[in-house]
Amino acid sequence: MKPVPFRYQRAASLEEAVAALAGAGADDDVRVIAGGQSLGPMLNLRLVRPTLLVDIHRIEGLRAIDVLPDRGVRIGACVTHAMLEDLPSGDRLPPGLADVLRHVAGGIAYRAIRCRGTIGGSLAHADPAADWPSALAALGATIELAGPAGRRSVAASAFCLGLFETAIEPGEVVAAVVLPGSVIRRWGHRKHCRKVGEFAHAMAICIDRGGEALEAWLGATGGAPVAIALDRGALAGTAGSEAQRRALLRERIAAALPDSIATGDAYARHLHAQMAAEAVNDILANR
């Protein structure tokens, strides 16, 4: 239960972190560490055996939460889940957005994990059961990456590619998450865990910004987050009938889920449909 020996380099700036990645030797297995709440267990279990760790968690600029001119928000990669859970109320952020961030962050693992674990680390790790990949896709976020060629942005909806697989190229580091400021009128987020704080087996989030289409996403599917095609008209057609709404969601989810779940695991399918129905119900109840 102890990691292999490795070298440790604490980066003072994003530039220094990128340079450290670029400067690693050909035989080096380099890992970036932020809060280490996923990498820590993997190191202890020797699931990863790096030769060099580049620690980015002290980089001052990566721990900032900045409100943007459009009332969107830029969250530095090393902002912890606890910082988002504790977002002060008030008018710094659009109300709906602050509520979603507080709710999602506060539901991640346990407080001691949330005090170390970071939003950028969670994204870079891309555990299918993590909360941020599906939530940030539904929120229309953009992920900023820093690399040897400079900065670039990737839509959160295209960031997670599969099991522990992301759009991050070798040599790149997650720098920030940018969320748009348009008003969130109603939202629902549900997940199913066998025990509070454990990895989720199913997860759904639904965001209503007042347009015809709703942003509805599933998480914990075993791979990348999955978008569900859902619009106000279709939902209105099931008004007054919980059973009809569930049937609609089951059908839409079946169309969206990866084959492994869609054709295989009936229990997983049921859980996903249940979480999606509850997330949608939260929206309808919040009229």
Place this chain on the structure above:
Amino acid sequence: MMDAPAEAAIDLQLIVNGTVRQVRTEARTSLCDLLRDALHLTGTHAGCEHGVCGACTVLLDGQPVRACITLAAACDGRAVTTVEGLSGPLVDRLRAAFQAEHALQCGYCTPGMLVSAVDLLERKPGADDDEIRRDMSGNLCRCTGYVGIVRAIRSCTRS
């Protein structure tokens, strides 16, 4: 312990329970192992060593963290409070309540329980049973069935 490769040795300065401690260790050493093996503060217990059981929970700059999955190197210059360093009126009440409510049997989980409970009571002084159970869900106890633990923490809430 095997000698660390020279490149992996690392010098740290931490404030542990109010005292400045200088220590040379390996880059791979966890905060938990540093506290126990180098500083002989064995009140911090290593349980699962992958962040699940909560026995190693300590305060880092006042916030609860898992010492087993926090690298000692990441704590350079920061303040650590272990169960040995917990003090104050709230802690006194909590310790007495753990005794009165039989909130421990073997005691292995107790240091982590106390650290997490202090954090919980400071953040949510009016927590009800549901909140206590939810917030303490990251600390496993295999003896008590949790009833005494919840009761002890509840008795220290402001209600």
